[in-house]
Amino acid sequence: MPRPSPTLARAIxxxxxxxxxxxxxxxxxxxxxxxxxxxxxxxxxxxxxxLGIASDVLAARLASLVEHGVxxxxxxxxxxxxxxDAYDLTPAGEELKTVLVAMQQWGHAHVPxxxxxxxxxxxxxxxxxxxxxxxxxxxxxxxxxxxxxVRTAPRPAPVAE
Amino acid sequence: MPRPSPTLARAIxxxxxxxxxxxxxxxxxxxxxxxxxxxxxxxxxxxxxxLGIASDVLAARLASLVEHGVxxxxxxxxxxxxxxDAYDLTPAGEELKTVLVAMQQWGHAHVPxxxxxxxxxxxxxxxxxxxxxxxxxxxxxxxxxxxxxVRTAPRPAPVAE
Numbered sequence: 001m002p003r004p005s006p007t008l009a010r011a012i013x014x015x016x017x018x019x020x021x022x023x024x025x026x027x028x029x030x031x032x033x034x035x036x037x038x039x040x041x042x043x044x045x046x047x048x049x050x051l052g053i054a055s056d057v058l059a060a061r062l063a064s065l066v067e068h069g070v071x072x073x074x075x076x077x078x079x080x081x082x083x084x085d086a087y088d089l090t091p092a093g094e095e096l097k098t099v100l101v102a103m104q105q106w107g108h109a110h111v112p113x114x115x116x117x118x119x120x121x122x123x124x125x126x127x128x129x130x131x132x133x134x135x136x137x138x139x140x141x142x143x144x145x146x147x148x149x150v151r152t153a154p155r156p157a158p159v160a161e
Numbered sequence: 162m163p164r165p166s167p168t169l170a171r172a173i174x175x176x177x178x179x180x181x182x183x184x185x186x187x188x189x190x191x192x193x194x195x196x197x198x199x200x201x202x203x204x205x206x207x208x209x210x211x212l213g214i215a216s217d218v219l220a221a222r223l224a225s226l227v228e229h230g231v232x233x234x235x236x237x238x239x240x241x242x243x244x245x246d247a248y249d250l251t252p253a254g255e256e257l258k259t260v261l262v263a264m265q266q267w268g269h270a271h272v273p274x275x276x277x278x279x280x281x282x283x284x285x286x287x288x289x290x291x292x293x294x295x296x297x298x299x300x301x302x303x304x305x306x307x308x309x310x311v312r313t314a315p316r317p318a319p320v321a322e
Contacts, residue, residue: 021264094305095267097295097308098295117178136284145255148285150282
């Protein structure tokens, strides 16, 4: 299994949780692999064919997502074939839906393009359209301009690498 | 102003809105600059000192965020100083709060680390803690495992670069 690069190791040690998330979702491919998994891809060939990704890059990214608990690997065997691995999102991987939906709706609103890839998040029961929103402790939606980021402890040394 | 790299140009043309967002938030520095802006940084020196980022990298990232409508540049002048630029988040930049809060809470839950950087999103009025959630069309919070991604049009050619 590939070892994380020094850069990745530093990012996942970062005191900022945003940067630690980016230390696992290291690049565009990682986001695309999670997107395809959410759309039902499970096998190496399904990811490769959906994305046109080089096999060595795909193998490294899947191994990293497994190593960091986003996907779980399960052996499977089709009749007459050798045993292969299937990749399924873990519960932690499933929770990336909130991140992906937030990024998708931001891109849709602020970097519009036609034709748009039509991938939409829906409730499984009822097939209602779902959005990512900021909500307060009572579960009420809060507009972004009503929210501030507040530092609650003294600033440590610079946190970026 | 630096021209976008060919890679960036391709990402912001991508039919997938997630990838277009990543075409603007190209790297860890971009996320960190938005985070620092949300915490109140406005000047080149404030961003540089908060992040320990090299001046040339900072200049290029700020120019790109301005070019893509995430930040707006405003000249300002302190007494006895030359005119400098201040950088403020646009409304589109403010809407990245949902993305950052979603990534922050994912990293906090799934890549825990101590000591954690204590930056928390609060409502401006009432200072209630805010979370990123998936909500349905009635504004009700939906758990990630009750949401599916659905492709609503035929799959185009592979969309990654």
